Amino acid sequence: MKAVIANDHGAVELSRRIKSHLESRNIEVNWLGITTEDSCDYPDQAKKAVDEFRKGGYDFGVLCCGTGIGISISANKLDGIRCALPQNCFAAALAREHNDANFIAFGGRIAYQDKVEDMLDAYLDASFQGGRHARRVAKIMDLEK
Numbered sequence: 001m002k003a004v005i006a007n008d009h010g011a012v013e014l015s016r017r018i019k020s021h022l023e024s025r026n027i028e029v030n031w032l033g034i035t036t037e038d039s040c041d042y043p044d045q046a047k048k049a050v051d052e053f054r055k056g057g058y059d060f061g062v063l064c065c066g067t068g069i070g071i072s073i074s075a076n077k078l079d080g081i082r083c084a085l086p087q088n089c090f091a092a093a094l095a096r097e098h099n100d101a102n103f104i105a106f107g108g109r110i111a112y113q114d115k116v117e118d119m120l121d122a123y124l125d126a127s128f129q130g131g132r133h134a135r136r137v138a139k140i141m142d143l144e145k
């Protein structure tokens with residue numbers, strides 16, 4: 001599997017943790033994040049990761065900002081992207097099972113009840129269930145037209 005990751009200054013450490021967790025699962029990571037806490041703009045980081053994802057060869061992307069909110073909103077403005085912002089492992093698994101999310105976002109300044117690594121595992125270990133969910137995902141994508 002291959003993933004692209006990007007972050008802003010609100011999630012430098014979290015982004016590093018995510019990179020090493022994915023690599024520990026033998027997932028190839030293209031890390032486009034920033035490495036310092038110098039301020040940058042999360043819409044630019046979302047676009048950078050999505051542009052890379054669209055080149056092909058990627059299974060999913062991970063986006064991080066202070067809350068995960070701004071960078072996920074930005075990614076969801078871009079055609080073809082379904083970026084989930086899970087609250088816990090349950091939501092992370094359903095992001096794949098029901099929503100077929102191709103990006104997942106987290107907040108570096110959020111005190112999650114579940115570890116981000118566990119949420120990532122829940123997302124990665126789940127599979128899209130299709131059926132009625134495929135109909136709904138198709139309707140989401142039709143909203144882009």
Ligand code: RB5
Pocket residue numbers: 008009010011042065066067068069070071
């Ligand atoms: C940056 O200060 C902060 O606004 C950003 O990381 C994120 O939380 C926005 O949603």
